Amino acid sequence: MLIPKKVKHRKWHKGRARGKRVATRCTNLAFGQAGLKAMTESWVTSRQIEAARRAMTRAIKRGGKIWIRIFPDKPVTTKGAEMPMGKGKGAVDHYVAVVRPGTVMFEIDGVSPELAKEAMDLASYKLPCKTKVVFRD
Numbered sequence: 001m002l003i004p005k006k007v008k009h010r011k012w013h014k015g016r017a018r019g020k021r022v023a024t025r026c027t028n029l030a031f032g033q034a035g036l037k038a039m040t041e042s043w044v045t046s047r048q049i050e051a052a053r054r055a056m057t058r059a060i061k062r063g064g065k066i067w068i069r070i071f072p073d074k075p076v077t078t079k080g081a082e083m084p085m086g087k088g089k090g091a092v093d094h095y096v097a098v099v100r101p102g103t104v105m106f107e108i109d110g111v112s113p114e115l116a117k118e119a120m121d122l123a124s125y126k127l128p129c130k131t132k133v134v135f136r137d
Contacts, residue, residue: 001046003095004073011077011089015098023102031067032107033136034116042129043096044105046072052123056108059119064110070097099129 019041029035036052049068056066072095079090099105106123108116117133124131 001050002068002072003046004071007073007075010075010092012075021100023100026069026104027102029104029107029134029136030069032065032109034108034113034120035069035104035134036106036120036123036131037134038099038103038105038127039101039130039132041098041100042127043074043076044070044072044099044127044129045094045096047094048126048128049097051126052106055122055126056106056119059122060108060111060115064108064116067107068105069107070099070103070105072097074098104134105131 023038027037049070049072053066053068060066074096075092076094076096077090078093079087083090105127106120108119111119113135116135120131120133
């Protein structure tokens with residue numbers, strides 16, 4: 001699974017403008033002929049990214065090439081079960097990638113467009129946001 005080697009701050013704030021902004025970077029295809037674009041905002045965990053990557057790799061039978069355009073660098077903390085209120089912020093539990101509407105999350109190349117669409121559809125079931133498949137013009 002993807003986790004950062006080093007972060008500037010161990011625990012982050014959540015952020016307040018969730019779901020109100022659209023992506024300004026990673027909005028176009030840069031590497032492959034087809035891509036999976038997010039239509040809604042969400043936090044995508046490193047487990048979900050890995051599950052989507054595996055689904056695509058299996059669908060294309062390890063042919064072609066896949067690019068992952070998002071990286072989980074935001075730490076999410078949780079407190080233990082049945083903890084009382086207070087006692088500070090919990091420990092870092094996992095990492096997420098903040099995905100805004102319009103972000104291209106995955107790209108694929110070296111396979112037919114039909115197979116690429118099928119692989120991307122299988123990957124979209126593993127992700128927490130609504131997506132659509134886009135192709136290079």
